[in-house]
Amino acid sequence: MESTLEPGPSRRSFIDWLLGTSAAAFIVSVLYPVSRYLVPPPAGESSAASVTLPIRAEDVKPNTGQIFKFGSKPAILVRTAAGELRAFSAVCTHLNCTVQYRPDLAEIWCACHNGHFDLKGQNVSGPPPRPLDAYVINVRGSQIVVSKGT
Amino acid sequence: MPSAAGSRGRLWTWLDERVGLAEMEKLVRKKQVPIHRHRLWYYFGGMTLFLFGIQVVTGILLLLYYRPSAEEAYESVQFLMAEVQFGWLIRSVHAWSANLMVAVLFIHLFSVLLLKAYRRPREITWVSGVALFGITLAFGFTGYLLPWNELAYFATKVGTEITGALPVVGHFTLRLLRGGDEVTGATLTRFYGIHVAILPAIVTLILGLHLYLVQKHGMSVPPSVERAGGPRRTMPFVPDFLLRDMVGWLSALAVLAALAAFLPAELGRKADPFAPAPIGIKPEWYFMFMFQTLKYLPSTILGIEGEIVGIVGFGLAGLFLLLLPFLDRRAEHGGRSTIFTWIGIGMIAFVIVLTYLGYTASPTQ
Amino acid sequence: MQRWLTPLGPMCLLFAATLGGAATATPPPAQTPTTGASQPAAGPPTTPKESCSACHLEIGDDRLAAPVKAYADDIHRAKGFGCVACHGGDANEAGLEAMDPAKGYIGKPARAQIPQLCGRCHADARFMKRYNPSLRVDQVTEYAASAHGRKLLAQNDPKVATCVSCHPAHAIRPPSDPASSVHPLRVAQTCATCHGDAAYMTGRSLPTNQLQQYTQSVHWLAMSEKGDLSAPTCNDCHGNHGAAPPGVSWVGNVCGQCHTVMSELYAKSVHATAFPRMGVPGCAACHDNHAIKRAAVTMVGLAQETVCANCHSKDDVGGKAAAEMRGVLDALGAEHARAAATLARAEHAGMEVSQARVDLIGANDALVKARVAVHAASVSAVKKEADVGLGIAAKAYERGLRALEELKFRRQGLGVSLVIILALIAGLILKIRQLDRPRRHAGGSVTPNEEA
Numbered sequence: 001m002e003s004t005l006e007p008g009p010s011r012r013s014f015i016d017w018l019l020g021t022s023a024a025a026f027i028v029s030v031l032y033p034v035s036r037y038l039v040p041p042p043a044g045e046s047s048a049a050s051v052t053l054p055i056r057a058e059d060v061k062p063n064t065g066q067i068f069k070f071g072s073k074p075a076i077l078v079r080t081a082a083g084e085l086r087a088f089s090a091v092c093t094h095l096n097c098t099v100q101y102r103p104d105l106a107e108i109w110c111a112c113h114n115g116h117f118d119l120k121g122q123n124v125s126g127p128p129p130r131p132l133d134a135y136v137i138n139v140r141g142s143q144i145v146v147s148k149g150t
Numbered sequence: 151m152p153s154a155a156g157s158r159g160r161l162w163t164w165l166d167e168r169v170g171l172a173e174m175e176k177l178v179r180k181k182q183v184p185i186h187r188h189r190l191w192y193y194f195g196g197m198t199l200f201l202f203g204i205q206v207v208t209g210i211l212l213l214l215y216y217r218p219s220a221e222e223a224y225e226s227v228q229f230l231m232a233e234v235q236f237g238w239l240i241r242s243v244h245a246w247s248a249n250l251m252v253a254v255l256f257i258h259l260f261s262v263l264l265l266k267a268y269r270r271p272r273e274i275t276w277v278s279g280v281a282l283f284g285i286t287l288a289f290g291f292t293g294y295l296l297p298w299n300e301l302a303y304f305a306t307k308v309g310t311e312i313t314g315a316l317p318v319v320g321h322f323t324l325r326l327l328r329g330g331d332e333v334t335g336a337t338l339t340r341f342y343g344i345h346v347a348i349l350p351a352i353v354t355l356i357l358g359l360h361l362y363l364v365q366k367h368g369m370s371v372p373p374s375v376e377r378a379g380g381p382r383r384t385m386p387f388v389p390d391f392l393l394r395d396m397v398g399w400l401s402a403l404a405v406l407a408a409l410a411a412f413l414p415a416e417l418g419r420k421a422d423p424f425a426p427a428p429i430g431i432k433p434e435w436y437f438m439f440m441f442q443t444l445k446y447l448p449s450t451i452l453g454i455e456g457e458i459v460g461i462v463g464f465g466l467a468g469l470f471l472l473l474l475p476f477l478d479r480r481a482e483h484g485g486r487s488t489i490f491t492w493i494g495i496g497m498i499a500f501v502i503v504l505t506y507l508g509y510t511a512s513p514t515q
Numbered sequence: 516m517q518r519w520l521t522p523l524g525p526m527c528l529l530f531a532a533t534l535g536g537a538a539t540a541t542p543p544p545a546q547t548p549t550t551g552a553s554q555p556a557a558g559p560p561t562t563p564k565e566s567c568s569a570c571h572l573e574i575g576d577d578r579l580a581a582p583v584k585a586y587a588d589d590i591h592r593a594k595g596f597g598c599v600a601c602h603g604g605d606a607n608e609a610g611l612e613a614m615d616p617a618k619g620y621i622g623k624p625a626r627a628q629i630p631q632l633c634g635r636c637h638a639d640a641r642f643m644k645r646y647n648p649s650l651r652v653d654q655v656t657e658y659a660a661s662a663h664g665r666k667l668l669a670q671n672d673p674k675v676a677t678c679v680s681c682h683p684a685h686a687i688r689p690p691s692d693p694a695s696s697v698h699p700l701r702v703a704q705t706c707a708t709c710h711g712d713a714a715y716m717t718g719r720s721l722p723t724n725q726l727q728q729y730t731q732s733v734h735w736l737a738m739s740e741k742g743d744l745s746a747p748t749c750n751d752c753h754g755n756h757g758a759a760p761p762g763v764s765w766v767g768n769v770c771g772q773c774h775t776v777m778s779e780l781y782a783k784s785v786h787a788t789a790f791p792r793m794g795v796p797g798c799a800a801c802h803d804n805h806a807i808k809r810a811a812v813t814m815v816g817l818a819q820e821t822v823c824a825n826c827h828s829k830d831d832v833g834g835k836a837a838a839e840m841r842g843v844l845d846a847l848g849a850e851h852a853r854a855a856a857t858l859a860r861a862e863h864a865g866m867e868v869s870q871a872r873v874d875l876i877g878a879n880d881a882l883v884k885a886r887v888a889v890h891a892a893s894v895s896a897v898k899k900e901a902d903v904g905l906g907i908a909a910k911a912y913e914r915g916l917r918a919l920e921e922l923k924f925r926r927q928g929l930g931v932s933l934v935i936i937l938a939l940i941a942g943l944i945l946k947i948r949q950l951d952r953p954r955r956h957a958g959g960s961v962t963p964n965e966e967a
Binding site: 012015016018019021022023025026029069073074094095097098111112113114126127129 | 942
Binding site: 041 | 211214221225233234235236237239240400
């Protein structure tokens with residue numbers, strides 16, 4: 001330790017400078033993550049109970065179907081020939097393969113063991129023992145929102 | 151530093167006229183902290199307060215993204231961890247700071263107990279402190295359920311089940327806590343309300359009282375120091391003690407940051423009420439000693455169900471703690487109360503040993 | 516099975532003679548609340564007074580009593596049919612008068628007559644409609660076309676199965692009853708009673724290890740362990756009443772009942788024309804007929820344990836294609852594994868990668884589809900599916916790498932913030948010492964070297 005009575009002005013001002021600068025840096029290092037946190041991320045909201053599809057409603061043609069992600073499982077969106085939008089879980093109730101839409105049959109079909117589901121999700125032929133879970137669809141303008149329903 | 155009002159600047163003077171800053175400053179500067187060989191323990195109260203402050207700030211930030219329903223809670227936390235910028239940091243700090251706060255709170259409680267700072271005139275300070283301890287444990291218990299994951303679900307189930315074993319009021323309390331007979335979404339929403347509204351309101355009042363009383367009575371001097379003639383010197387609270395406090399707080403913050411980066415808060419699997427309980431469910435570590443004690447008790451003691459004896463026993467221990475200033479008559483009159491010192495040491499040993507056993511004993515015992 | 520009952524007629528006479536005079540029509544024993552009437556065309560179940568069970572139970576010979584006891588659980592009894600419905604005679608008469616050929620009594624029917632006997636009701640659509648309108652009524656016709664039926668009717672083969680071989684005559688239960696001999700879980704055992712008995716099958720050209728092989732197959736495991744009763748057992752491929760092994764050229768159609776995609780791909784492949792020409796039994800050539808194991812990538816290619824190597828070598832076009840297909844499948848498998856491992860590492864380190872893991876499922880789906888495309892025996896078909904999977908796996912791998920990058924970023928960020936905090940702490944400590952110093956020298960209240 002030094003033997004001076006008091007730290008010289010240079011030392012004192014160094015300490016003050018150090019304190020000031022590091023305090024400012026500290027405040028920035030706290031405020032930076034907090035302010036980034038406050039800005040909502042692109043995904044907007046958690047997608048547990050409902051998913052807004054990146055597909056526009058008018059782009060879904062009648063008698064077509066496509067797979068989309070719902071939470072952690074695949075789901076299938078179908079527009080019937082009559083024009084109605086429907087969505088179901090795409091996990092086959094037999095052995096969990098992913099189903100697909102068959103426009104030639106106007107049915108949902110599982111390629112693994114030839115299971116057939118009608119457009120209400122009912123298992124109509126083949127090994128699947130249970131119907132597909134149906135989801136609720138709401139269309140807001142050209143946005144399709146699929147949710148689990150009650 | 152010079153304290154004359156005039157050299158302070160115009161802003162300070164303007165505020166002083168309206169809010170009375172000079173008076174406040176005088177009050178704050180009055181506070182002196184005694185210096186003696188036990189002064190290390192003086193820091194733990196402030197540390198607890200600091201960590202509580204962190205909880206409030208991170209908790210409010212979490213509120214912006216969390217959803218308190220059984221269908222969405224888990225996913226909202228998942229979203230927070232994965233998509234929100236620094237969401238992992240806020241959540242991990244919140245989780246770790248909770249643990250750290252309880253640990254520091256234990257140290258604060260037992261150091262105050264062993265240094266007999268509950269003596270007159272600080273009895274109400276002590277009582278409010280024990281109440282704060284209970285509230286903190288309640289914060290921990292309610293907060294733990296909020297991510298609605300497997301571990302939390304079953305820990306809550308077991309914890310509320312134990313409440314249900316209380317005589318007379320057990321079933322009613324269980325229903326009150328769970329919002330029904332089982333742990334469901336209703337429980338989650340209820341715990342959420344308790345965690346973010348009810349407990350904060352209560353804690354504001356009691357903490358305010360506690361801090362006011364600490365300011366009013368100043369720092370207590372341990373009996374051994376008093377007997378030796380009192381502390382030879384003191385240091386002003388502002389700025390000396392406060393600067394030292396801040397060193398401690400910043401160190402704690404550094405530890406929290408490291409913990410958040412290397413051991414981020416886990417999420418596990420979503421709660422499934424229909425799945426069987428996983429082996430080795432454990433409560434949070436600060437409940438472990440009670441949990442483990444209940445496991446060791448025989449199924450009946452003197453005709454009463456063992457679990458109830460255990461719960462009532464802990465309740466009585468809590469009551470003992472609460473009424474400690476009024477029971478320790480010797481210390482009140484300035485004498486040695488070695489019995490209470492030994493009781494305190496015994497409690498510490500009990501908590502440590504049973505917590506250790508809780509983590510090392512096989513879950514299928 | 517019931518060969519030993521043939522001498523029973525005369526024996527019955529003997530016993531009845533000894534009893535002599537026990538002619539009172541005893542009411543049916545309490546344990547068999549009987550139903551049925553004297554004609555096949557019975558109405559709703561009533562409690563008839565059938566004399567048959569009375570004697571047959573009390574006589575003391577197990578061979579007579581066994582059918583009566585077994586009949587308690589029979590479905591015909593539940594529907595109101597008694598002994599007389601099949602064996603004829605007069606149920607109201609007691610004693611031997613009941614067994615009167617003039618009253619239609621036929622005793623134990625001859626083997627060759629059994630299909631017709633059962634067919635008296637079961638081939639009559641209008642009759643069956645009264646009891647179960649959805650039951651088929653063509654079993655006898657089918658049977659006549661089956662291997663069993665042709666042998667029985669043309670050569671009166673004493674060992675082939677008749678109706679009662681699989682549906683035990685007095686204890687017939689519907690197939691949906693788990694205790695029935697023709698419940699899906701028990702069909703294989705029932706067929707194997709003859710077909711698995713090497714001694715019984717001597718002199719015939721059929722193997723006798725089918726049951727043993729079948730119990731090793733995925734189909735049996737699916738039924739017995741997973742409880743999937745839609746999995747095939749003997750009758751699903753061989754037919755039940757019209758049982759016959761599938762022809763070599765139409766094995767694919769049989770398997771294709773469930774495995775449509777593979778069957779369709781196969782049907783368009785070069786194998787579909789080549790195999791029948793060579794007498795190779797379609798699907799069974801690679802997958803076996805009874806001991807069907809779980810299909811794996813290891814079956815494809817030219818290595819030792821593959822099925823392609825049974826016919827192909829590396830010198831022919833097919834062999835080269837097989838090797839290439841295996842290469843593509845292995846590559847996709849490896850990509851998938853790499854992506855999965857990276858994501859797992861990231862997850863272990865605390866990063867949130869659940870969405871990427873879900874997306875990776877698509878790569879696994881593509882791998883499954885690529886493996887199925889092998890049936891088209893065309894490298895381009897396999898590549899088409901595999902390419903999709905490779906794309907997905909690559910994206911997931913990238914996501915995993917990004918997560919690990921983020922992890923690095925976090926640790927670097929931590930380093931930076933720790934440096935700042937430590938600097939601040941250093942500043943504070945220096946400040947503390949600075950404040951202490953003047954007081955020390957002024958004889959103040961803080962001593963030097965004061966640690967916190």
